[in-house]
Amino acid sequence: MKQQLYSEDDTMRFSWLLIPILALPLVVAFITSTDWKSQSADASCENVRIFLEETDQIRVSKDSSTLILGGSVFSQWKLRSTKELAQNLLRVKASPLLTPTTIAKCFERTVAHYRPITLVLFLDDSDGLRHAEATFNALDEINALRAYWSVAPSFIVVPAAITPALKSQTKKLRDFESRLVAWTKTATGTSLLDINTLLANDRGEVNPLLFWPDGKTLGNEGCERLQNTLLGYAGVKSPTTGIPKDGVSS
DSSP states (O other): OOOHHHHHHHHHHHHHHHHHHHHHHHHHHHHHHEEEEHHHHHHHHHHHHHHHHHHHHOOOOOOOOOEEEETTTTGGGOOOOOOOOOOOOOOEOOOOTTHHHHHHHHHHHHHHOOOOOOEEOOOOOOHHOOOOHHHHHHHHHHHHHHHHHHSSEEEEEEEEOOOOOOOOOGHHHHHHHHHHHHHHHHHEEEEEEOOHHBOOOOSSSBGGGGGGGTTTSSHHHHHHHHHHHHHHHHTTTSSOOOTTOOOOOH
């Protein structure tokens, strides 16, 4: 009997000792979760910084006055280098990382770092279809940050092209574009590049022949039209239209 009482008592003491040990993983898990959330808040800006630094090393344009940023769709469009053409050079940065929200969040590195006179932002179709409100919030923030950092007095927003692959979403994208037009009228120094007119055929519709078989990726002729327009922002009156296959990240 004595031995049995001793075992039960000892078991109880052992159980009490286990409580802080069992609770420890919960505390560690909470701290780890908190740290992860804190670190993830800066992770996208860190990834953007690494991407920009890597592309800066590939082609360095010291005096670029026009900064062109684009996300997932724009990163698939191949534009030729304009370094030998433009007195005021274009700097093109295209990556799925460069969403409007991330550009606003990381504005110091994505835009202010380059001190551009003109900022051109290409939007993805998802910015208008699934993230419209977040996109307008980001545009408001970018607009405020332009003034704060005294950069990009000219801000040009390019809505998603209504490509053959997006034909079923035409109305939604047109509605979003109309909202963009209204927004530019209230935001100082902003304007809209009507990419759908730029890429239109004789009937005023986006020309499907300008896109690759996926119906979304702009081909050489389409890039040629777009490139000439962008070079115009940099003061190039008669741009060369040849487009190499390797694209550009200046």
